[in-house]
Amino acid sequence: MAYSEKVMDHFANPRNVGEIENADGVGEVGNSKCGDIMKMYIKVDNDIITDVKFKTFGCGAAIATSSMATELIKGKSINDALKLTNKAVMEALDGLPPVKVHCSVLAEQAIKAAVSDYYKRRGVDPEPIVGNVPECDSCGCEG
Amino acid sequence: MRYVYADNSATTALSPKVLEKMMPYLTEVYGNPSSIYTIGAKAKAAVETARENIAKNLGAANPNEIYFTSGGSESDNWALKGVCHALKAKGKKHIITSKFEHHAILHTCEALEKEGFEVTYLDVYENGIVHPEDVENAIREDTAIVSSMYANNEIGTIQPISEIGAICRKHGVIFHTDAVQAAGYVKIDVQKENIDLLSMTAHKLHGPKGCGLLYIRKGVRIENLICGGAQERNKRAGTENVAGIVGLDAALQLAIDGMDERNAKLEKMRDRLIDGLLKIERSRINGDRVHRLPGNVNMCFEGIEGESLLLRLDLKGVSASSGSACTSGSLDPSHVLLAIGLPHEIAHGSMRLSFSDDNTEEDIDYILEIVPEIVSYLRSMSPLWEKIKKQEAQG
Numbered sequence A: 001m002a003y004s005e006k007v008m009d010h011f012a013n014p015r016n017v018g019e020i021e022n023a024d025g026v027g028e029v030g031n032s033k034c035g036d037i038m039k040m041y042i043k044v045d046n047d048i049i050t051d052v053k054f055k056t057f058g059c060g061a062a063i064a065t066s067s068m069a070t071e072l073i074k075g076k077s078i079n080d081a082l083k084l085t086n087k088a089v090m091e092a093l094d095g096l097p098p099v100k101v102h103c104s105v106l107a108e109q110a111i112k113a114a115v116s117d118y119y120k121r122r123g124v125d126p127e128p129i130v131g132n133v134p135e136c137d138s139c140g141c142e143g
Numbered sequence B: 001m002r003y004v005y006a007d008n009s010a011t012t013a014l015s016p017k018v019l020e021k022m023m024p025y026l027t028e029v030y031g032n033p034s035s036i037y038t039i040g041a042k043a044k045a046a047v048e049t050a051r052e053n054i055a056k057n058l059g060a061a062n063p064n065e066i067y068f069t070s071g072g073s074e075s076d077n078w079a080l081k082g083v084c085h086a087l088k089a090k091g092k093k094h095i096i097t098s099k100f101e102h103h104a105i106l107h108t109c110e111a112l113e114k115e116g117f118e119v120t121y122l123d124v125y126e127n128g129i130v131h132p133e134d135v136e137n138a139i140r141e142d143t144a145i146v147s148s149m150y151a152n153n154e155i156g157t158i159q160p161i162s163e164i165g166a167i168c169r170k171h172g173v174i175f176h177t178d179a180v181q182a183a184g185y186v187k188i189d190v191q192k193e194n195i196d197l198l199s200m201t202a203h204k205l206h207g208p209k210g211c212g213l214l215y216i217r218k219g220v221r222i223e224n225l226i227c228g229g230a231q232e233r234n235k236r237a238g239t240e241n242v243a244g245i246v247g248l249d250a251a252l253q254l255a256i257d258g259m260d261e262r263n264a265k266l267e268k269m270r271d272r273l274i275d276g277l278l279k280i281e282r283s284r285i286n287g288d289r290v291h292r293l294p295g296n297v298n299m300c301f302e303g304i305e306g307e308s309l310l311l312r313l314d315l316k317g318v319s320a321s322s323g324s325a326c327t328s329g330s331l332d333p334s335h336v337l338l339a340i341g342l343p344h345e346i347a348h349g350s351m352r353l354s355f356s357d358d359n360t361e362e363d364i365d366y367i368l369e370i371v372p373e374i375v376s377y378l379r380s381m382s383p384l385w386e387k388i389k390k391q392e393a394q395g
Helices: A005-012 A060-073 A078-083 A086-092 A098-121 B016-026 B038-058 B072-090 B103-114 B132-138 B161-171 B242-257 B259-277 B306-315 B335-339 B361-380 B383-394
Strands: A025-031 A036-045 A048-057 B066-069 B094-098 B118-122 B143-147 B174-178 B197-201 B212-216 B283-285 B296-301 B350-354
Touching: A005 A060, A005 B306, A025 A098, A036 A060, A036 A098, A036 B383, A048 A060, A048 A078, A048 B383, A060 A086, A060 A098, A060 B306, A078 A098, A086 A098, B016 B242, B038 B066, B038 B242, B066 B072, B066 B242, B072 B103, B072 B143, B072 B174, B072 B197, B072 B212, B094 B103, B103 B118, B118 B132, B132 B161, B143 B161, B161 B174, B242 B259, B259 B283, B259 B296, B259 B361, B306 B350, B306 B361
Parallel strands: B094 B118, B094 B143, B143 B174, B174 B197
Antiparallel strands: A025 A036, A036 A048, B066 B212, B197 B212, B283 B296, B296 B350
16 A cells, blocks of 8 residues: 555645634544544635634544645635535545545545534534535444 | 664564575575476475474474475464364364464464354453463363464564463364464474474564475374475475575574574663653553563554554654554454454554664664654644543543
8 A cells, every 4th residue: 555645745744734713613523433533623704715724633644635625625615615525635635545535535524514513603504505424424333 | 864674573674694595596506396406406405404404493303394385374374274174074173262363363263164163262361461271261172273373463472382382282282373473582492382383484584575384293183275296295385485495494593593682682672662652641552561572562652543653653764563444454453452452542543663683772762752753743633632631631
């Protein structure tokens, strides 16, 4: 198993690491039993994601996909962010080894979880817009 | 940047002294040992000299009890399948092994279970050591074989092989040990320790990859695994890996010659490293600290994941390994760490460093300098660590 140079770059120098104080939405997916947790913070202004930060417990691919996902949605509208697929994250990283595909799924879900939280805080039911965001549907565990 | 190879339990660098011994058999002495002309006979003589020397070094009664194989996995497969298939007709259908054996044993046991054999997987307790009395209690009328590794490949714990051997002999049960990690670091005497079958491989002790052996005590009934030509006294077909066999002998000899001195040096390095790394908060050493291979350090750091730790170590020039799920390609972390009772979330944050004679105190200094920095960086971005600290604050 080998990572692409882009994955290694995002792992070695992850972008947008940290927390946002007074974030407009915070989403967390994954669980410690499976070895991956992603927490995503967004700041939203006029439906535009003006800032995004993440914290991830997980492998190299989990950290790299989190980092890439934040780059891909920063400055984008919420609608565009919700359109981001795990495939797009993988492509932007020049691919992932097959056993690591679930990390990109987690990154996609982390964004959706943060957006869901954003809507919830504004008293809007997120499900019709974001869909149901499972906390951990990628790895097949029961946690 | 400094480079530190700290994954000697995975494989080792080929010793230049071993290579030198192998070279003639990779070049001018290319004959097939089964051929009668001179370069064939020369190759044959080299194989038999190696066999005699290895037999002596393992305490075997006769060189003909040493059978050369492709390595540890083949030897383990052969030992279990060969003995079980040979004893099946006698109504023996039970195997005893432990929960934290190498997959070459565990997956072979699973294959035998599918054939109808029953397997008892013994507990290894928190310190990673099999209790001999558990072996005795598990022995049944129909037990075909007991297989216990000599030393664990992940956490380095050394098993009470003499005690288990004595129990097996008392009950007339065949005893196999996988000594792949122990050979060269532990004094092995197959006769004194009542070992009936023993697997080992060259590449863990600065020998070449692709060559190992199975010691089979005379009188043990075992079926062949590899069928074909008449090599290895009709027990293991295939043209001999002559250079590999010469390398295996040379590597074992070198390991045995300097064992006490090397072990003392490695133990000192190991203990200093463990003590240093235990200063990191919420860290732990896995496996017994005393009954442990001299070069093995296996630790867990809570709140981080092993693969990212390894990748960061690699960026700093240190090669290590981990029992995290992410490095095993499966969903579960190491079966070894789970067998000693670690919860999944802690087992994910494991790191194994394994040293050889090539390592130095400066390597240890360097690792002690970079690991705390890496752990603290990864924790700073870990939501799991955030939770652990929050729980801590709440008492």
